Amino acid sequence: MNERPNRLPPGVGIVIPALNEAENLRALLPQLQVLDPAQIVIGDNGSTDGTAEVACSCGADVATEPKRGYGAACWAAMQQLRPDVVIVAFMDADLADDPAYLRALVEPIHHNKADLVIGWRDPHMREPGSMTTPQRFGNQFAARLIRWGWGFPYRGLGPFRAIRRSCLDRMKMGDRAYGWTVEMQARAVEDGLVIRQLSVPYWRRGGVSKISGTVRGVVLAGYWIIRTTAVLWWTRRSRSASRRGAGAVAGHASSR
Numbered sequence: 001m002n003e004r005p006n007r008l009p010p011g012v013g014i015v016i017p018a019l020n021e022a023e024n025l026r027a028l029l030p031q032l033q034v035l036d037p038a039q040i041v042i043g044d045n046g047s048t049d050g051t052a053e054v055a056c057s058c059g060a061d062v063a064t065e066p067k068r069g070y071g072a073a074c075w076a077a078m079q080q081l082r083p084d085v086v087i088v089a090f091m092d093a094d095l096a097d098d099p100a101y102l103r104a105l106v107e108p109i110h111h112n113k114a115d116l117v118i119g120w121r122d123p124h125m126r127e128p129g130s131m132t133t134p135q136r137f138g139n140q141f142a143a144r145l146i147r148w149g150w151g152f153p154y155r156g157l158g159p160f161r162a163i164r165r166s167c168l169d170r171m172k173m174g175d176r177a178y179g180w181t182v183e184m185q186a187r188a189v190e191d192g193l194v195i196r197q198l199s200v201p202y203w204r205r206g207g208v209s210k211i212s213g214t215v216r217g218v219v220l221a222g223y224w225i226i227r228t229t230a231v232l233w234w235t236r237r238s239r240s241a242s243r244r245g246a247g248a249v250a251g252h253a254s255s256r
């Protein structure tokens, strides 16, 4: 028996958006490689610190996306996934997400018990200082907005998550910035996916903060998340109103 306890089921591709995360990737990628994923793709978002070179030297594929944006990096990386990838896991490059939980995240999908599994950054499992106050508040607020708009009791917008590839491809994700996580969660409800939430730890990031540690990042991310939620809600509302309209016309025509 040489089965490694955390080894991933077949067909798991890991997508990692990265902006100047060379040192973090040097530590993270070997931890992921021992889990035996089908593929790791780094969405390199115009890094200038050798992120792409480190990723390649650690056996990952690199998708180069010069246009900045969390969603742009995720989207670019997704385009490089090989056909044998059937489950896509997303995680950040900054050592905040724990690779030891990857298997628990993808297993419900592998066993057909879920289509989307969101890692919930459980307050009891968070390293002190790993989430700033605006990050905690923004996260809860955004989860509440989706709860109101779509009726699913999301607890947060954890970036550490896994989704069935066919469901992800069907979603045709549109956001290329900070609305990426919110869009996926709202669309998952609209598409009728089976959604699970799993408590995961969250560690203090290595290296320099890109979003939550800066005022500009917090304001931009907050604005973008609220804007994306509002646009998605409005689109859904208009779609169901026009469906109701079409139904009424059809009903009227058939009753004549």
Ligand SMILES: Nc1nc2c(ncn2[C@@H]2O[C@H](COP(=O)(O)OP(=O)(O)OP(=O)(O)O)[C@@H](O)[C@H]2O)c(=O)[nH]1
Binding pocket: 016, 017, 018, 019, 020, 021, 045, 067, 068, 069, 070, 073, 091, 092, 093, 094, 096, 205, 208, 209, 210, 211, 212, 213
């Ligand atoms: N901000 C930002 N992050 C990007 C971009 N492209 C890729 N990333 C990566 O997206 C992940 C999340 O960004 P983080 O800087 O960790 O943001 P955060 O987790 O909200 O906040 P901190 O960890 O406190 O910085 C990291 O792996 C980044 O390297 C981009 O254009 N902007």
Ligand SMILES: [Mg+2]
Binding pocket: 092, 094, 096, 205
């Ligand atoms: Mg982070």
